[in-house]
Every structure is written in structure tokens, then in C-alpha cells.
Amino acid sequence: MNKAIADRVAAKTMGQFKVRAEEPKPTSAANSGNLYPESAVLGLDQESFRWQESTFAMLNLALLASLLCGHALFSEHFGTPTPALVGLLSTGFLLQLGELVWMQTRTRPLSERAVQSLTLITIVWDVALASLLGVLTDRVDSPYYVLMLVPVLLSAFRRSLLETLTVVIAAGASQFYVVWHFFQSHPVEADEYFEAGTISLIFLLTGVLVWFLVTHLRRQEAGLAENLLELSKARERLLQEEKLAAVGRLSAAIAHEIRNPVAMISSSLATAIRSPLSPREREEMFDIAAKEADRLERLTNDFLTYAKPRVPECQPANVMDTLAYVADVCRAHALRRQVDVRVEGPEEAVALMDAPQVQQALLNLAMNAVEASTSNSVVVLRAENEGEYVRIDLENSNGPISESVVPSIFEPFFTTKLSGTGLGLAIAHNIARSHAGQLQLTMNTAETVRFTLTLPRVNVPEDKGRA
Numbered sequence: 375m376n377k378a379i380a381d382r383v384a385a386k387t388m389g390q391f392k393v394r395a396e397e398p399k400p401t402s403a404a405n406s407g408n409l410y411p412e413s414a415v416l417g418l419d420q421e422s423f424r425w426q427e428s429t430f431a432m433l434n435l436a437l438l439a440s441l442l443c444g445h446a447l448f449s450e451h452f453g454t455p456t457p458a459l460v461g462l463l464s465t466g467f468l469l470q471l472g473e474l475v476w477m478q479t480r481t482r483p484l485s486e487r488a489v490q491s492l493t494l495i496t497i498v499w500d501v502a503l504a505s506l507l508g509v510l511t512d513r514v515d516s517p518y519y520v521l522m523l524v525p526v527l528l529s530a531f532r533r534s535l536l537e538t539l540t541v542v543i544a545a546g547a548s549q550f551y552v553v554w555h556f557f558q559s560h561p562v563e564a565d566e567y568f569e570a571g572t573i574s575l576i577f578l579l580t581g582v583l584v585w586f587l588v589t590h591l592r593r594q595e596a597g598l599a600e601n602l603l604e605l606s607k608a609r610e611r612l613l614q615e616e617k618l619a620a621v622g623r624l625s626a627a628i629a630h631e632i633r634n635p636v637a638m639i640s641s642s643l644a645t646a647i648r649s650p651l652s653p654r655e656r657e658e659m660f661d662i663a664a665k666e667a668d669r670l671e672r673l674t675n676d677f678l679t680y681a682k683p684r685v686p687e688c689q690p691a692n693v694m695d696t697l698a699y700v701a702d703v704c705r706a707h708a709l710r711r712q713v714d715v716r717v718e719g720p721e722e723a724v725a726l727m728d729a730p731q732v733q734q735a736l737l738n739l740a741m742n743a744v745e746a747s748t749s750n751s752v753v754v755l756r757a758e759n760e761g762e763y764v765r766i767d768l769e770n771s772n773g774p775i776s777e778s779v780v781p782s783i784f785e786p787f788f789t790t791k792l793s794g795t796g797l798g799l800a801i802a803h804n805i806a807r808s809h810a811g812q813l814q815l816t817m818n819t820a821e822t823v824r825f826t827l828t829l830p831r832v833n834v835p836e837d838k839g840r841a
Contacts, residue, residue: 420483420484423484423489424477424480426531426532427473427477427492428474428477428478430496430524430527430528431470431471431473431474431477432474433524434466434470434500434521434524435467435470435471435474437520437521437524438463438466438467438470438521439467441463441507441517441518441520441521442455442460442463444517445459445511445517452511452513452516452517453511453512453513456510458510459507459510459511462503462506462507462510463507466499466503469499473496493528493532493533496525496528497525497528497529497541500521500522500524500525500528501522501525501541501544501545501548503521504518504519504521504522504545504548505548505551505552507521508548508549508552509552509555512556513556514552514553514556514557514560514563514566515569516552519549519552519573522545522548522549522577523577523580525541525545526538526541526542526545526577526580526581526584527580527581527584529541529581529585530580530581530582530584530585530588531584531588535582535585535589538581538582538585539578539581539582541581542574542577542578542581542582545574545577546570546571546573546574546577546578549570549573549574550567550570550571550574552570553566553567553570632670632673635666635667635669635670635673636666636670638662638663638666639663639666639667639670642659642660642662642663642666643659643660643663645659646659646660646663673797677786677797679797679801680786680797680800680801680804683801683804683805683808684731685808686727686728686731686805686808686809687728688726688727688728688809688830689726689727689728690724690725690726690832691724691725691726691727691729691732692721692723692724693719693723693724693725693727693757693764693766693829694717694719694720694721694723694757695729696727696729696732696733696736697717697719697736697755697757697766698717699733700733700736700737700740700755701715701716701717701740701755703737703740704737704740704741704744707741707744708744708753711744711745711747711749712749712750713744713747713749713750713751713752713753714751714752714753715740715744715752715753715755716752716753716754716755717754717755717756718754718755718756718757719756719757719758720757720758720759722759723757723758723759723764723831724764724831724832724833725763725764725829725830725831725832726809726829726830726831726832727809727829727830728809731805731808731809732805732809732827732829734801734802734805735801735802735805735806735813735827736755736766736768736802736827738798738799738801738802739768739798739799739802739825739827740753740755740768741798742798742799743768743769743770743823743825744770746770746772746823747770747771747772748772751770751771751772752770752771753768753769753770754767754768754769754770755767755768756768756769759831760828760831761831762830762831763811763828763829763830763831764828764829764830764831765826765827765828766826766827766828766829767816767824767825767826768824768825768826768827769817769822769823769824769825770822770823771821771822771823772823773818773819773820773821773822773823774818774819774820774823775815775818775823780815780818783799783815784799784800784803784813785800786800788800799813802827806827806828806829809829809830810830811827811828811829811830812826812827812828813825813826813827814826
């Protein structure tokens, strides 16, 4: 599989690779000289190319600097560096340094043609530089042959096996040329040619081994990219199936909730019209139909609020004012049940919120707490500044909520009450999320049931808070 395809797959699934705008043209081993297409430079993504090019440039810089210093330190053995040799070394060093700076500062990716050209130029320059330095040293045991290792490794990393073998042959031929050039003016020693052949064999083993290792890693990467793509597709299918299942459950819940009031309205009106009833009994039937119609309207409004929530218009608002308003609204209902509603918190608790929406969420929570409380109990609405958020706790002393029920309390149409739409907590949960906050059940014991709503906090200067 082409490595370029693997890169694009990984980019889609992991978001860690950059996808090129152009599709690479398919090549075959016959016309490209590449026995394994995935090893070609065409499959190299931009980040990997930048990293590799910078690494090879730093390796060249280190070798050039080390060789020049070593030559100067051991000048008795290798001879004093000539101006031509120093100039060539300096030119190579400056070119590599310029390339390194260019690679680190460049922001736009290179085209595939530019990558190919740069790789070829670097290989040719490194081979030529090592050959020229070997000739200028004028010694059969020139230390500069080690520079041949860089183009061999570079071709093994980026080019095909055939191209890598070509670079190895060029490096070996260069070594033989340096030996031959030296013996044009010195006595011939056959063992020096043998040493040049040994070095060439080392280059061959290094290049082939590195090429096979890199190719194997790229194959593994391509296989991993395919697996990631399959996992991504499977995840998308599961998500789609889960969405369809959720829609099915929601539709069934809606149908169930609507069916009951519709059935009651239908039966009440049919009884009132067709049955011989007294005026009082007929009025009762009409009253039942009216109540069920109100219930159906409330269900429809709650569902629309849940399914299509209004975008909050957030602005700084005093949380204590909101808590006081909620407590006043539900206090009449609480008094009938002999439940006390209390508000606690600092006056400087200011949050970024849509006050009417937050009031709606807290009112749902407060009414549920009142209805779950026994006589002579207390429902507490408490605000507290907590870092970057305002924490609002709403708790009552009658619990706990059954553990089997807890995972479903924020699901739409889930309710344990005989009457109600089951959308109150779901709506409150959506309101919290739309405000970049959270609504959670933070305590569920026999003594305390606590829901916590967090909202983004607005810092108020102390003097303004006291005012």
C-alpha cells in the first residue's frame, strides 16, 4: 500500500499527520525503480520530512566540525589542512547550516517535486564533498570517507532499494578513486584497495539493512493506519446506531406520553356526548378533557424546550437574586407541604448567565426537592464562589435516590412521579451545558440529596460588592 495513502488515513483518524492537497500519481515498481512503493519519498509527510532533513543536516554539521578539528589536532599524521581543504569544509558547513536554518524557519510545506530535488541534490553533494575532501587530504587513509555514510543513510530512508544500491556503488567507487588517485604519485599497495572494498561492503550492509528496517516500519505504519480507519468506521457505525436507538427510545417515550392524555380527552368527550349523563357528570367529563389538554400542552412545550433550546443571552447577573426569586416562586407550594425553603450565600456571587433560563433550571430542581421532602423538612438553595465558577447547591434532607434510578435521572421522559413529563431535569441539564457549566448529583445519602449547578463566575471588585 502506498505510504501516501497511509498518511492520509492516519490524518483522518488521529489528526496527527498533514494531508497533502494533491493526490500522488500511482507508480509501479517497473517504471519507478522502486521495489516497494511505500519506501519512496512520495510517501513522506511534511513533519517527518522536516524532522529527517534537520537530523541529517545536524549529523553533517557534527561530522564536518569533528573532522576538521581532528585533522588539525592530528596534523602530524594527516598533514596540515590546506587552504583549499579548509575552504571546502567551510563551504559544506555553511551550506548545511543554511539548510538547517531554512528548514526550521520554513512554514509552507514543500511540493513533492521539491522534496525529490532536495534529496537528490543533498545525496550528490555529500558524495562529491567526501570524494573531494579525500583527494585534497592526499592520504590513502583519509578520515573523510565517513562522510559517505550520510548519503547512504539518506537514500535508505527516502529512496528505493535500487537507488540506495546506486548510492552505495557511487560511495564505493569514490573510495576506490581516492585510493587510485593517491597511488598515481605513490607506491602501489594492493591491501589499500582491499581496505577500500571493505569500507564499501560496510556501506552496502548499512544501506540495505537500514532500508529494510525503514520499509518494515512503513509497512507497519500503513497497516496501523488501515486498522485505525476500520476502527473509525466501526465507531461511526456504532454512533449512528446509538443515535437511531436513542431516536427510537425518544419516539416511543413521546408516543407514550402523548397517548395517555389524548386517550383521556377522547374518552371523556365521547362519554360526555354519547352517554346519558347528568349536567354535573357531563361537566366533570369536560373538566377532565380540559385538564388533559393542559397536560398535553405542557408536555409539548417542555419537549420543544428540551429539543430546541433557546441560545442563552448571557450577561453578568447576581446569583442571590435568582435564588431568591426561585425560593419565592416555590414557597407557596412548599408551605402547603409544610416545607421550609431557605437561601444562603454571599451577595458578591455574580455569574455570567441568562437569568430566566437559570431560574427555569433551578425552579425544576427546587420543585422536585419540595415534592420529595416530608413535612417539617428544609430545602436549601446555596451559592458559593469556587475558583472560576459559582457553585449553586440545592439540597433536601430526604433521601437517598435509588441507585438504580441515578444513571437515568437526566434522561428525557424519565420520571418516578405519577404525573409530570419527565423533562424537568433533562431541560435543566441542557441549560447548564449551554452556559458552559455542569449539573450533577453530588451527594446522595439518607440525610442529604444534593444537586450542584456550576456557572462561569464574574469577578466583582470588593468595593462594588460591599456597595
